Amino acid sequence: MSVLVFVLKLVTFFMTHSLSVLSDTMESVVNIIATLVGSYSMFIAAKPKDKDHPYGHGKAEFVSAAFQGSLIIGVGCLIIYESIDSLMNPGSLHNLGNGFWLLIIIAIINIATALLVMRMGKKNNSIALVTSGKLFLIDFFTTLSVAIGILILIITNIQKVDAIIAILLGAWVVYDGYKILRASLAGIMDEADMALLENVISEINASRNENWIDLHNLRVIKYGALLHIDCHLTMPWYLNVNEAHKIMDTFTDLIKSKFGDSVEFFIHIDGCMHFSCAICNIQNCDKRQNPFQKKLNWTMENVLSNNKHQL
Helix, strand or coil, X not given: CHHHHHHHHHHHHHHHCCHHHHHHHHHHHHHHHHHHHHHHHHHHHCCCXXXXXXXXXXXXXXHHHHHHHHHHHHHHHHHHHHHHHHHHCCCCCCCHHHHHHHHHHHHHHHHHHHHHHHHHHHXXXXXXXXXXXXXXXXXXXXXXXXXXXXXXXXXXXXXHHHHHHHHHHHHHHHHHHHHHHHHHHHHHCCCCCHHHHHHHHHHHXXXXXXXXXXXXXXXXXXXXXXXXXXXXXXXXXXXXXXXXXHHHHHHHHHXXXXXXCCEEEEEEEEECCHHHHHHCCCCXXXXXXXXCCXXXXXXXXXXXXXXXXXX
């Protein structure tokens, strides 16, 4: 689809000699390169864990997205440079009517492809696919903007409109490239996904087991399609290993039921302390040292720290 869109834009450029169309065509070259890089990164990310990559190869997708974002920023800067030059030295334009309709067809192809690829990316938790879909979405908006600029040019016959539209288009491309680059670097640096953390905490609170007395030091890291969850889970101190493991399984099964099987856990089990009694609502506990006072609701503020909770 990237190649098809590129060819159609190239035909439109030779038909119209429009700089804004040429700028849009240059962006399609980036899309082709980015699609190839993204496809290869998905191939790498799909490889199983090995002794050299114990957490898998999922971060290859973040590297791919960083490369794609850098390419987009570079093309945006080039578009702005060429557009300013054209503003100073405007050229002649031709056959704008047919060019306009070709651009509309290209925009329709882009939006259809973007929606399909982004849906596939979200379904498979693939940042490479989502990024590729966003590239087509960006291409849709830029192509539509160029088409609107061509239409304004046909109506007003003001030649500089073409260059002005191209400059605005370049700025938009740079901004979107920055957002993609920022998101990919966040993944490479293991930046916490606050929205994901909120969802995990919300699901745990909604289906809380009375034997999960306390939860702290929670961390969620995304490696491609794999979620890696670390936490400390406090349970009654008098449980044996098998009993504690069975209760831990109810915890992991809950997360997997909500977020899929591509979740890996490292859970440290703590035994409850005398101060845990105040937040423990286990009924008829013959080991209780202090009365139950209130149920502690787990939030972003109190589960991320590495401290057992107490009133």
